[in-house]
Amino acid sequence: METRMKEFRARTNMTQAALAEAVGVRRETIVFLEKGKYNPSLRLAWQVAQTLGTSVDELFIFGEEDE
Amino acid sequence: MWWGIAFGLLAIAAAVVAWFISGGTAGTQGLGILVVLGILMIVLTVVKVHAGRRYFIVMALVGVVMVAAGLLGIISGAIPEEGGSLITGGFIMAFIGGLWLVRSEDKRIVDERSQKIGSYGTAYSWYITFMAVILFFWLDMLDLLKVQVSTILGGLMFLMIGSALFFQWYYNRQGDVY
Numbered sequence: 001m002e003t004r005m006k007e008f009r010a011r012t013n014m015t016q017a018a019l020a021e022a023v024g025v026r027r028e029t030i031v032f033l034e035k036g037k038y039n040p041s042l043r044l045a046w047q048v049a050q051t052l053g054t055s056v057d058e059l060f061i062f063g064e065e066d067e
Numbered sequence: 068m069w070w071g072i073a074f075g076l077l078a079i080a081a082a083v084v085a086w087f088i089s090g091g092t093a094g095t096q097g098l099g100i101l102v103v104l105g106i107l108m109i110v111l112t113v114v115k116v117h118a119g120r121r122y123f124i125v126m127a128l129v130g131v132v133m134v135a136a137g138l139l140g141i142i143s144g145a146i147p148e149e150g151g152s153l154i155t156g157g158f159i160m161a162f163i164g165g166l167w168l169v170r171s172e173d174k175r176i177v178d179e180r181s182q183k184i185g186s187y188g189t190a191y192s193w194y195i196t197f198m199a200v201i202l203f204f205w206l207d208m209l210d211l212l213k214v215q216v217s218t219i220l221g222g223l224m225f226l227m228i229g230s231a232l233f234f235q236w237y238y239n240r241q242g243d244v245y
Contacts, residue, residue: 020173024176024178025176025178025179025180026173026174026176026178026180026181028173028239029178029179029180029181032180032242032243035242037241037242037243038180038242038243039243040179041179043179044179
């Protein structure tokens with residue numbers, strides 16, 4: 001899974017810690033999300049997308065290998 | 068939260084009822100362990116739910132007091148049998164409380180990822196322990212190994228806790244459970 005979280009986070013001038021606090025998760029969860037190493041629940045994906053002012057399908061890109 | 072407190076109270080009640088039914092002759096060590104387990108369960112549940120710094124300080128302090136009380140009880144001969152349970156329970160409480168106190172603020176947050184990794188780590192440790200139980204069963208059945216029951220139980224206890232911690236550490240490094 002690829003994400004554009006870093007890009008959208010930079011646009012909103014948010015730090016990883018600030019984003020983590022806004023969605024109520026650990027900072028390391030945001031780190032692994034940005035690396036594409038953690039598959040979030042739909043709820044968390046939606047919360048992150050909302051906080052970064054975008055949509056889930058714009059933020060997370062699922063490849064064929066993720067299916 | 069209420070389940071943890073209910074089970075803790077149940078453990079204490081079971082110890083008291085067993086003591087009364089036996090007319091005050093039930094093994095004091097076993098009853099002591101049940102009471103300490105009950106107190107541990109209640110304290111751990113409250114700490115887990117509130118997860119505030121002061122709860123960990125209280126928890127660690129209660130643990131230290133329990134260890135001190137157990138040591139005093141054994142030395143003075145007032146509670147020679149229950150003292151061991153008090154020391155064990157107190158040590159666990161002081162250890163967990165202290166561990167959480169030195170943890171970073173970030174690590175104290177319980178989120179969906181930490182819950183998932185925690186659950187999988189515990190589940191895998193259960194499988195490992197179950198395999199060990201089967202192994203010991205057959206080793207004993209086939210007379211290949213003669214070990215005391217208390218040694219095996221102690222080993223299984225450490226295997227369960229150790230493997231759970233290992234799996235949780237491993238998946239935490241991986242980022243997710245695959």
